[in-house]
Amino acid sequence: DLARFFAKDPTAGTYMTGFFPIMMFGLPAACLAMVVTAKPSKRKATAGMMIGFALTAFITGITEPIEFAFMFLSPLLYAVHAVLTG
Structure with missing residues (x-):
């Protein structure tokens, strides 16, 4: 899509914007x-980790830490996420 963007194609990036x-x-x-569904004894540690993951995804677009957490905590939810986001 970058080559199309630099070639001044007005439709470049159309399919990429839905993921943002x-x-x-x-x-x-x-x-x-x-964090909300974590056990109360583990909630503080989980919150510290997940806040870092969420900020990383929001600021830089690196979503792999969240997706790895998904993959091991809820494989079914990860499968639904993978199908819906491509």
């Missing part, structure tokens, strides 16, 4: 859900 709301809001919300 998921990356900036959906996955950080999933982090919040993981």
Whole structure:
């Protein structure tokens, strides 16, 4: 898509923009859900880790830490996420 963008194609990036709301809001919300559902004894440690993951996804677009957490905590939810986001 970058080559098309630099060639001044007005439709370049059309299919890439749909992932940004998921990356900036959906996955950080999933982090919040993981914190809320954590055991009370582990909630503080989980919150520290998930806040870092959520900020990383929101600021830099690196979503792998959240997705790895998903993969091991809820494989079914990860499969749904993978199908819906491509």
